[in-house]
Amino acid sequence: MNIDSPRPLRLLVVDGNTREQRENHRAGFGTTPSEAYAEELRAIIPGMVTDICLPADEGANLPDGAGLSSYDGIFLTGSALHIYKGEPAVTRQIELMRAIYASGTPAFGSCWGIQIGAVAAGGTVAANPKGREIGFARRITPSEAGRRHPLLAGRPLSFDAPAIHLDSIIAPPADATILASNAMSPVQAAEFRQDGGSFWGVQYHPEFPLRQIVAILAQRTAILVDEDFRRDEAAAKAWLAEIAALDADPARRDLAWAHGLDEEVLDPVRRVTELRNFLEARVKPFASARSRA
Structure with missing residues (x-):
């Protein structure tokens, strides 16, 4: 230590x-x-x-x-x-x-x-x-x-x-x-x-790793819709599914680019x-x- x-x-x-x-x-x-x-x-x-x-x-x-x-x-x-x-x-x-x-x-x-x-x-x-x-x-x-x-x-x-x-x-x-x-x-x-x-x-x-954000917001999809973060529940769930996929594979460049995330969030050491x-x-x-x- x-x-x-x-x-x-x-x-x-x-x-x-x-x-x-x-x-x-x-x-x-x-x-x-x-x-x-x-x-x-x-x-x-x-x-x-x-x-x-x-x-x-x-x-x-x-x-x-x-x-x-x-x-x-x-x-x-x-x-x-x-x-x-x-x-x-x-x-x-x-x-x-x-x-x-x-x-x-x-x-x-x-x-x-x-x-x-x-x-x-x-x-x-x-x-x-x-x-x-x-x-x-x-x-x-x-x-x-x-x-x-x-x-x-x-x-x-x-x-x-x-x-x-x-x-x-x-x-x-x-x-x-x-x-x-x-x-x-x-x-x-x-x-x-x-x-x-x-x-x-x-x-x-x-x-918070990405999967923890997903777990919390999965219980709050109504907020995502009501406050105009996502158009409807289906869109909210699709967004969370992509964040979960990025958590499972941080090397997914397509998802990282789509969500505007870099190593400051995706690298577990830098995060x-x-x-x-x-x-x-x-x-x-x-x-x-x-x-x-």
Whole structure:
């Protein structure tokens, strides 16, 4: 693992979904969002220990500050919840994120995860007035700060990534560095700082292989039709079938060209660039420093 400590890295994956939402995901994809996320992380660094936390559930056993500090890094998944509805399944997660900041443990979030990171630090999230970003976030462009930031190291000046979200950060926290944006969302990647802790996050889903996008959207074909992404259900299913075929064979140049996708999405190593960069730049040094102490 190229760190000073002989012990394996220990990570916490925080699942932002309710029990019903997790089981719906399992029915379509075979695993819950947090299980799938943990699998992607273990593929980057085999042998790491990944625990799962379920703060959306009433009565969930959530780690306190000392428990959070025992982890080398914390990852927050996406969620089908809406942060501005203020229900207990949401407020528990905001409070947990505040405790994560206070613990000083390196934290990273995708989609819902960056929204939780923003709100816990004083930012605002709302339904995107430009509508839903679905399937892929197109032409994500790093800011000047983003081009220098280790989170986006290795990404080109413009790239696409898997994405499914309606809500977006409309007012970042006071102590924020915006690292990337696109035409749909002014905050596609950012770093937030609060209570001595820092958070790196992205609005898109580097952890999603194409087959996971297909599994999620196969349960939402009505949205694809109702919001004019596809003309009818048959067209929606045909589109998803082509994405599934491209997942099965990323070398299908005809499908890659037809859907405007390149190695930033199709290469399983390049797709997870942000996860790998966070592990290398934040988690490993944090674990090494703690082992020396």
